[in-house]
Amino acid sequence: MNRFITAVVAVVVAVFLLGFGLFGAPSGMESVAVLGRALWTILIIGAVLVVAVAPLRRRMLGRSRLLGRLFAPRLARADAAALSPHELKALGVLRRPEAWGMAAALTRETVDRKGQRVRLWPALAGVELTPLGPAARFANPPGVTAGDWDVARVSSAVGFHVEISPAGASSVLVTARTRDPFKGAAKSSGGSLAAGIPCGVQEDGSPLLASFANQSGAVVGGVPGSGKSAGATSIIAQLCADPAAQFVVIDGKGGSDWSWVAPRAALLNTDDENLEAVKAQLLAVTSLMRWRLQTQKERRGTSNFWHAGATAEEGFVLVVVDECQSFFDPKEHMTKAAKELSQEIAALTVNLVKKGRSAGIFVMSITQKPTSDSIPSALSANCGVKWACRVETRAAEESILGARPDGTPDSASPTLIPETRPGGVTVKRGGEWVRARFSYTPEAEAAAIAERYASLRIPFEQLTARQPVFTEGDDV
Structure with a gap:
């Protein structure tokens, strides 16, 4: 309860500071306006760094399940594009690592700044549809590397066959194998002598x-x-x-x-x-x-x-x-x-x-x-x-x-x-x-x-x- 009250007070103070920094403070509170503008500067610089610096972005996603949920619009688009109920079900399972991350040995326990033990999960960073089926991209929590993502273990945890490939320094792409790329007689076009x-x-x-x-x-x-x-x-x-x-x-x-x-x-x-x-x-x-x-x-x-x-x-x-x-x-x-x-x-x-x-x-x-x-x-x-x-x-x-x-x-x-x-x-x-x-x-x-x-x-x-x-x- 005390943590909740502290968080509410911090949010209210931050809102007032940001408001004073943006619109100005009453007479005699100019120093508060300066603090508000400083807070705006910190937020803008931080946002730019998170967007521009991939390792920092992945670290933020790895520590916050809330930030991972901000990618919900991408999930909705992928849901709409999926072609079968089986793919929708597979995508629904992949997007909830808290349901299978423990069984796949991909979570880590750590101690936060206040000495509380917390469990870190792979953070959902986005989804896409590949020729093999729907895929989810995850940022690794601290202590987890691409080598820890075992195909057999993850397949067993989610209940269907997956392919796993590195997607950067600290993230992986997990693909549900719901499609056969060899099915049908696909036609090819384009290319050149130089490129193939x-x-x-x-x-x-x-x-x-x-x-x-x-x-x-x-x-x-x-x-x-x-x-x-x-x-x-x-x-x-x-x-x-x-x-x-x-x-x-x-x-x-x-x-x-x-x-x-x-x-x-x-x-x-x-x-x-x-x-x-x-x-x-x-x-x-x-x-x-x-x-x-x-x-x-x-x-x-x-x-x-x-x-x-x-x-x-x-x-x-x-x-x-x-x-x-x-x-x-x-x-x-x-x-x-x-x-x-x-x-x-x-x-x-x-x-x-x-x-x-x-x-x-x-x-x-x-x-x-x-x-x-x-x-x-x-x-x-x-x-x-x-x-x-x-x-x-x-x-x-x-x-x-x-x-x-x-x-x-x-x-x-x-x-x-x-x-x-x-x-x-x-x-x-x-x-x-x-x-x-x-x-x-x-x-x-x-x-x-x-x-x-x-x-x-x-x-x-x-x-x-x-x-x-x-x-x-x-x-x-």
Whole structure:
């Protein structure tokens, strides 16, 4: 009771002081007006510091549950945007850390200035909706760090699965996993050669990017129907609008899967039996690569294509070799001459991957038969981009992605991608594997895009005619 009376008296005195400071004090009480103006100055400076200095703001939120409740308008907006009763319920649980903070071992006891023992809780600092579901941002109370937020313990305390990620020096974001980012066939758009082309969605709901700048090649593998070519189609369809991109497509299926790109491609070869033609085409691309490497320092002022950037005059060249086992694997051929041609084609492709990065040439090798014969080890070792769609064996997984990094969960294995998720893919990025799903562009839509931008096509002969012709006897 005494504390309550003291608080009331303090509030009344503060109100009078602020009033005198703002409107002036009666005659003879000028000193009170000075105190009022000083109090206004302190309040304004304090408010500015709390707003501008993130650590101070989080500390204030961590000590005051009342300040956390000031974020109620954000909660109301999130409630209105939630799509299901389940999400509303999950959000309602997350926003009350006093109901689960103790079970999650995220509270701390301390002694206030008056010697009273008080319990500190994570303070709600805001909510948002993510691709995975509703999320709440909390400021840690003193003594709690991001490492204290254990996923299993918090999930058990709130009663549903959550994801936890740091959100600054002293706060975390807790997300209720109520949505499947892989559900449906999301479309992607936007992006650029320099920044990457959005081509799907990752397991955390963020865009999957196909990166080409300063990269030399990609390996894409998976069983038939797993979404390999569909993923490549989605990427190339988006690149069609870029005048700085040209495509060389060599299709080992020998069918019409890539016919949609014909109006826009510098070259489309669907003859899977004419190995001599494939070799000649790869020799021409190799000649282009060598000419660029030898002359771009003088012509463009840099020895690296990407430092000057891709332009309509000197564009990025994407070479797609679909069902590459038809060309790379000698076992696919009957005669000695064909086997030798196959080895030469594989060697030319490996050379393009090894040296093409600095010349703006990128090779995408796609196969439904991921083995060491279909994907030569030298090719895989030099490709910075590796995508594994659904495969059936651990050996196939390793042929595409290499050895599984330590700590990689079994769920990231492409052998566990369900058949009901076409386009599902495991991406190797640096030292980790990330689950994702390619976006889907219908063939008719891709064909319309290619036709719309057909005027940007540079014929293969013209594309490769700006330099001396590379011949078989030259050193690659």
